[in-house]
Amino acid sequence: MSARTNPFKPSAGHLPPVLIGRDLVLDDFQEGLDNGSGAPGRLMRITGARGIGKTVMLTEFRRIAEQRSWQAISETASAGMAQRLLSKMQPQKGNFSFSFEPSVSVFNVGGSLGGMRYERDSMPLTLREAMSARLDTLEKRNAGLLVTIDEAQAADRSDMVAVATAAQHLISEDRNLALVFAGLPSMSSKWLNDDVMTFLRRAQPERLGDIPLEEVSSALADTFHASGIILKDEPLHIATQATAGYPFMIQLVGYHIWRVVRRNHDLSGPVEVSIDEAQAGVKDAMSRLGDTVHGPELDGLSPIDKTYLLAMAQDDGPSSTSTIAERMGKDVKYAGIYRIRLIEAQVIEDCGYGKVDFAIPYLREYLREHAAYIRMTLGLSEE
Incomplete structure (x- = not known):
């Protein structure tokens, strides 16, 4: 890594310079590929809050699979996902040589794809045939197929049924297939309770959490050192504590401290990060x-969800659910509905004894700073 190149990459899905705190998940996946069909790691669901590293894990899984000469196909859930997967299963010029002709009717057409037309109700069978044909080619050279689906909570039901149905049949046939889908916690309650997709309940659950601070400290120090910058003692402590173990914040803090140091020095020789530089970088990261986590997270919540969070933000620590209800002007049962919703979304967490706290670092501070604007958009008074 060049001393003039910032090693930290706080962008969605970009592999960090050092992937920390995920060894068990990575081991489960690698063992799944190596242990053959039926291994638990070949069918996996990953959940976690925004910024916790779900997309990064999918990127790393694809890298691991490709190292084993597997083919990795990835999709982000949105309308037409199954159709796009079907397209990617077709042979590409200079790539696989098999031919694929879907055995579906062209009447009462539900969609079209590169000249091929299919009925939407036939998609599960069509996708299964395409995946089977691709596996025929891959398995001849002892390789397999990995399919990853990100943001699965946003998928159309018809697309998820197509993918789940195809995967279920192929896995039951002991084909060399791995399927990993990732999303917000709402993904589980949305899809695992669907009677048509009970197969997905058998997917190995991996819930991503925060990284232990001792691992964060070592990773920050090592990454800075590799780029010719010394981060130690109090500046390292400031940087580590500011991350709160939140993966996206680790990248933000590292990126912005490195950026501050780069502005202050030419980096032609070893440079040591000062306390002022660490604090300035942390401020920029905050x-x-x-902008990138708190704002979008709130945008996806209902007005009453936001009202609940504003009531929580008045406390410096865990909040009593009865106190929150009182501040909202509602009874505990009513407030409890939104408590459950926000816990399932991993925006807040249950702290026991009738208390909850924020699960996303610094969301309390963000709500306080923007309370007036949020209340105005909700039509609330500043009481």
């Missing part, structure tokens, strides 16, 4: 966290 600002970017609000």
